Amino acid sequence: MAExxxxxxxxxxxxxxxxxxxxxxxxxxxxxxREQHGDVLTWHKGPxxxxxxxxxxxxxxxxxxxxxxxxxxxxxxxxxxTSLEGHVAAPFGGISVDVSRMDAILEVNAEDLDCRVQAGVxxxxxxxxxxxxxxxxxxxxxxxxxxxxxxxxRASGTNAVRYGTMRDNVMSVTVVMPDGExxxxxxxAKKSAAGYDLTRLMVGSEGTLGVITEIGLKLSAxxxxxAAGVCPFDSIDSACNAVITTIxxxxxxxxxxxxxxxxxxxxxxxxxxxxxxxPTLFVEFHGSEQGTAEQIALFGEIAEEFGGGPFDWATLEExxxxxxxxxxxxxxxxxxxxxxxxYLATDVCVPISRxxxxxxxxxxxxxxxxxxxxxxxxxxxxxxHVQLAFDRGDDGDLRKVRGILERLAxxxxxxxxxxxxxxxxxxxKMKYLDDEHGPALDIMRTIKRAIDPDNIMNPGKVVEV
Amino acid sequence: MAExxxxxxxxxxxxxxxxxxxxxxxxxxxxxxREQHGDVLTWHKGPxxxxxxxxxxxxxxxxxxxxxxxxxxxxxxxxxxTSLEGHVAAPFGGISVDVSRMDAILEVNAEDLDCRVQAGVxxxxxxxxxxxxxxxxxxxxxxxxxxxxxxxxRASGTNAVRYGTMRDNVMSVTVVMPDGExxxxxxxAKKSAAGYDLTRLMVGSEGTLGVITEIGLKLSAxxxxxAAGVCPFDSIDSACNAVITTIxxxxxxxxxxxxxxxxxxxxxxxxxxxxxxxPTLFVEFHGSEQGTAEQIALFGEIAEEFGGGPFDWATLEExxxxxxxxxxxxxxxxxxxxxxxxYLATDVCVPISRxxxxxxxxxxxxxxxxxxxxxxxxxxxxxxHVQLAFDRGDDGDLRKVRGILERLAxxxxxxxxxxxxxxxxxxxKMKYLDDEHGPALDIMRTIKRAIDPDNIMNPGKVVEV
Numbered sequence: 001m002a003e004x005x006x007x008x009x010x011x012x013x014x015x016x017x018x019x020x021x022x023x024x025x026x027x028x029x030x031x032x033x034r035e036q037h038g039d040v041l042t043w044h045k046g047p048x049x050x051x052x053x054x055x056x057x058x059x060x061x062x063x064x065x066x067x068x069x070x071x072x073x074x075x076x077x078x079x080x081x082t083s084l085e086g087h088v089a090a091p092f093g094g095i096s097v098d099v100s101r102m103d104a105i106l107e108v109n110a111e112d113l114d115c116r117v118q119a120g121v122x123x124x125x126x127x128x129x130x131x132x133x134x135x136x137x138x139x140x141x142x143x144x145x146x147x148x149x150x151x152x153x154r155a156s157g158t159n160a161v162r163y164g165t166m167r168d169n170v171m172s173v174t175v176v177m178p179d180g181e182x183x184x185x186x187x188x189a190k191k192s193a194a195g196y197d198l199t200r201l202m203v204g205s206e207g208t209l210g211v212i213t214e215i216g217l218k219l220s221a222x223x224x225x226x227a228a229g230v231c232p233f234d235s236i237d238s239a240c241n242a243v244i245t246t247i248x249x250x251x252x253x254x255x256x257x258x259x260x261x262x263x264x265x266x267x268x269x270x271x272x273x274x275x276x277x278x279p280t281l282f283v284e285f286h287g288s289e290q291g292t293a294e295q296i297a298l299f300g301e302i303a304e305e306f307g308g309g310p311f312d313w314a315t316l317e318e319x320x321x322x323x324x325x326x327x328x329x330x331x332x333x334x335x336x337x338x339x340x341x342x343y344l345a346t347d348v349c350v351p352i353s354r355x356x357x358x359x360x361x362x363x364x365x366x367x368x369x370x371x372x373x374x375x376x377x378x379x380x381x382x383x384x385h386v387q388l389a390f391d392r393g394d395d396g397d398l399r400k401v402r403g404i405l406e407r408l409a410x411x412x413x414x415x416x417x418x419x420x421x422x423x424x425x426x427x428x429k430m431k432y433l434d435d436e437h438g439p440a441l442d443i444m445r446t447i448k449r450a451i452d453p454d455n456i457m458n459p460g461k462v463v464e465v
Numbered sequence: 466m467a468e469x470x471x472x473x474x475x476x477x478x479x480x481x482x483x484x485x486x487x488x489x490x491x492x493x494x495x496x497x498x499r500e501q502h503g504d505v506l507t508w509h510k511g512p513x514x515x516x517x518x519x520x521x522x523x524x525x526x527x528x529x530x531x532x533x534x535x536x537x538x539x540x541x542x543x544x545x546x547t548s549l550e551g552h553v554a555a556p557f558g559g560i561s562v563d564v565s566r567m568d569a570i571l572e573v574n575a576e577d578l579d580c581r582v583q584a585g586v587x588x589x590x591x592x593x594x595x596x597x598x599x600x601x602x603x604x605x606x607x608x609x610x611x612x613x614x615x616x617x618x619r620a621s622g623t624n625a626v627r628y629g630t631m632r633d634n635v636m637s638v639t640v641v642m643p644d645g646e647x648x649x650x651x652x653x654a655k656k657s658a659a660g661y662d663l664t665r666l667m668v669g670s671e672g673t674l675g676v677i678t679e680i681g682l683k684l685s686a687x688x689x690x691x692a693a694g695v696c697p698f699d700s701i702d703s704a705c706n707a708v709i710t711t712i713x714x715x716x717x718x719x720x721x722x723x724x725x726x727x728x729x730x731x732x733x734x735x736x737x738x739x740x741x742x743x744p745t746l747f748v749e750f751h752g753s754e755q756g757t758a759e760q761i762a763l764f765g766e767i768a769e770e771f772g773g774g775p776f777d778w779a780t781l782e783e784x785x786x787x788x789x790x791x792x793x794x795x796x797x798x799x800x801x802x803x804x805x806x807x808y809l810a811t812d813v814c815v816p817i818s819r820x821x822x823x824x825x826x827x828x829x830x831x832x833x834x835x836x837x838x839x840x841x842x843x844x845x846x847x848x849x850h851v852q853l854a855f856d857r858g859d860d861g862d863l864r865k866v867r868g869i870l871e872r873l874a875x876x877x878x879x880x881x882x883x884x885x886x887x888x889x890x891x892x893x894k895m896k897y898l899d900d901e902h903g904p905a906l907d908i909m910r911t912i913k914r915a916i917d918p919d920n921i922m923n924p925g926k927v928v929e930v
Binding site: 109110165167186187188189191192193194195209220221250288351381412416418424443447462463 | 618653659660666668709814877878883906907927
């Protein structure tokens with residue numbers, strides 16, 4: 001990757017001296033801390049940051065950014081480090097701004113179904129705080145990610161089919177801009193037509209336009225009734241077709257996840273379950289007692305039509321949690337099947353009518369390489385994940401992995417889909433954006449250059465400038 | 466208003482010569498045509514454009530923009546002219562680009578619940594085209610606006626409480642940028658994390674960043690059951706409180722509109738109805754037969770709790786249409802009450818918990834000026850409209866109107882709301898953006914300058930540069 005214009009290598013040195021004077025032992029240059037703030041969950045092993053600063057307020061982040069700007073040192077926001085495409089690596093060195101101590105829930109306006117949190121608040125922390133209000137924050141990417149990181153990567157996950165993604169659930173953001181200015185993009189009105197939608201521009205900008213420090217979120221009412229179920233199918237194809245019909249019939253399903261047979265086997269071992277080893281849908285319905293019953297009946301008919309069953313229903317919270325925990329532990333369950341291997345997780349998203357085709361072509365492709373690569377997916381949105389096992393030291397494996405990734409992105413684009421439904425671009429998917437966006441990519445570059453002329457905000461991610 | 470930098474007055478002359486050579490009689494400089502493309506529904510009477518070109522494709526719009534750019538002539542997109550804040554006026558002259566002939570429905574992907582249309586397609590045209598698919602496009606701002614204009618102003622309307630606004634229902638846009646380049650902001654995947662959200666940046670940009678020529682839209686399934694009802698209340702306050710409780714209980718109501726007593730009287734006269742003259746809620750429920758019945762029962766209890774009733778239910782399509790047509794004709798019904806007066810319609814949006822307070826303070830404010838100013842509102846979103854009658858020739862009236870508008874915006878902002886929920890900024894609300902956005906407004910300016918350095922795209926609207 002070319003050195004971005006305007007960035008001087010080793011520019012962090014002077015910034016560190018000054019930051020150290022301000023932040024004392026909240027700045028660390030210890031190798032272990034720097035490594036921990038590199039990437040742990042991704043196969044993109046970039047250089048680690050030169051230092052880590054633990055910020056506690058938007059004003060402190062502003063101070064950090066001003067100092068970094070003075071010395072042209074890269075600024076890399078860090079939440080919980082659960083991103084998958086190299087978002088927190090430091091390809092040009094720089095300062096990792098760890099916001100995990102910014103964990104205050106600033107306000108909950110139960111009567112307006114909204115709240116405001118600092119960027120380091122995690123989704124589980126927020127939901128346990130909300131427990132007595134009758135409200136919850138529905139976006140659930142699996143990992144206990146920070147709200148700041150989820151906002152920055154436009155996260156979604158299992159509930160998105162019903163509740164939308166971070167795009168739909170973020171009402172406003174407070175952002176420290178590259179010049180240190182602190183802006184807030186919107187107030188608390190449910191809708192507004194007052195100017196450009198800076199909120200949505202920041203959601204998914206992956207730290208390349210500024211550091212998100214506070215987030216206003218829409219909340220949802222905890223449904224009166226929740227029912228979750230597990231339904232095996234004869235083939236991936238039948239399962240996908242049941243999903244397609246469910247979506248086309250506009251059943252307001254809250255979750256509908258595809259898990260391939262391979263992964264079900266891994267779940268059984270890792271989470272001590274006893275599921276039939278077959279392509280399976282995990283589903284969840286939210287509504288009134290009556291509404292949920294109605295949805296279950298309709299979905300049951302659809303599943304039967306495509307040869308699915310028997311169902312196993314869980315209405316007890318404990319049973320449901322066990323199910324979804326297993327789903328969320330997919331990465332670890334699969335990893336446990338082939339200890340010692342390296343892993344990468346990737347995702348694409350296609351129009352739902354192309355889902356079965358895209359999944360089965362991808363499965364054939366992986367099989368033909370001989371690599372181990374189970375699949376799971378938020379299939380109600382046409383979004384699915386591939387997790388590939390490989391040996392980082394084996395050039396043959398690396399070639400195969402790169403080939404699979406390239407063909408997967410090309411396949412999704414050819415089906416009018418996107419190279420990433422929810423993981424984001426980071427360092428890993430920049431190469432596909434030209435094919436996906438064409439001349440629109442130039443407009444993204446124009447925006448990046450205008451807002452961050454020195455290219456100090458998370459350089460080397462999303463768009464090359 | 467200061468002359469924007471880079472724009473030469475009377476720059477349109479040479480552009481018109483060249484456009485005329487290309488577009489022949491699809492370019493008009495006739496006074497009547499130019500006036501018709503000025504503003505008809507707004508009190509912002511700006512100068513009319515120097516010429517109108519009727520474009521038929523994105524490529525033609527690109528050609529127009531390239532010629533205008535060469536001569537630094539302003540480009541003003543025009544759909545149906547139903548905007549309310551001076552969006553289509555020509556304060557610095559220029560060329561009105563009329564897209565009404567771009568009325569092709571390019572594709573309907575019923576299995577994916579989406580479609581793609583040219584910018585001049587109107588919402589009624591789209592819905593009648595969709596009739597046999599079981600799908601509909603839910604956004605309904607009242608006027609039979611063009612999809613392009615609705616996208617450009619981030620329109621919403623009566624259904625937004627359930628289906629969201631244009632922000633939520635536009636999947637992609639094709640835009641002719643200020644340099645004539647044609648970009649498309651996204652493909653057909655239901656979600657994507659592949660770079661900056663240019664779709665949302667364009668939605669609500671009011672023609673100041675480019676000309677929207679094609680739009681990809683999300684569609685919704687026509688509900689199995691629809692029931693609409695009318696419920697009078699003793700006071701605006703009680704009606705508002707019934708709305709607040711309905712929203713807080715998360716009843717998935719499809720429409721919930723407040724109409725004040727004054728406007729109900731106007732409806733009775735204009736639409737030949739026989740409604741009780743009182744503050745009234747118009748409501749609509751969508752769902753399965755069972756679901757709708759459940760919602761009606763719940764809402765009935767809430768209304769009763771706040772002294773509302775008796776209900777008048779309409780499940781026949783014909784009766785429902787009559788009701789909603791009356792609601793959509795509010796502007797004309799009110800106008801008919803005081804013939805010869807000038808009118809302006811404005812809107813604000815506040816968190817729902819502040820709705821009753823904001824509505825009643827505004828009502829008192831208007832009363833104290835002695836002006837006639839009925840109110841209606843999409844109150845499920847905290848959004849309401851004031852329609853003020855005044856005499857354009859009377860300086861006292863004008864002073865009163867300006868005072869009401871300023872206090873209304875300030876009141877909404879003080880309640881953490883926005884100066885416009887759905888009408889947009891245009892020329893009319895630019896003055897409030899500094900108070901609403903603070904330093905975030907500078908970021909909007911930075912984006913405008915970067916994307917449209919010559920300031921030829923609808924200059925004098927949204928942000929001053």
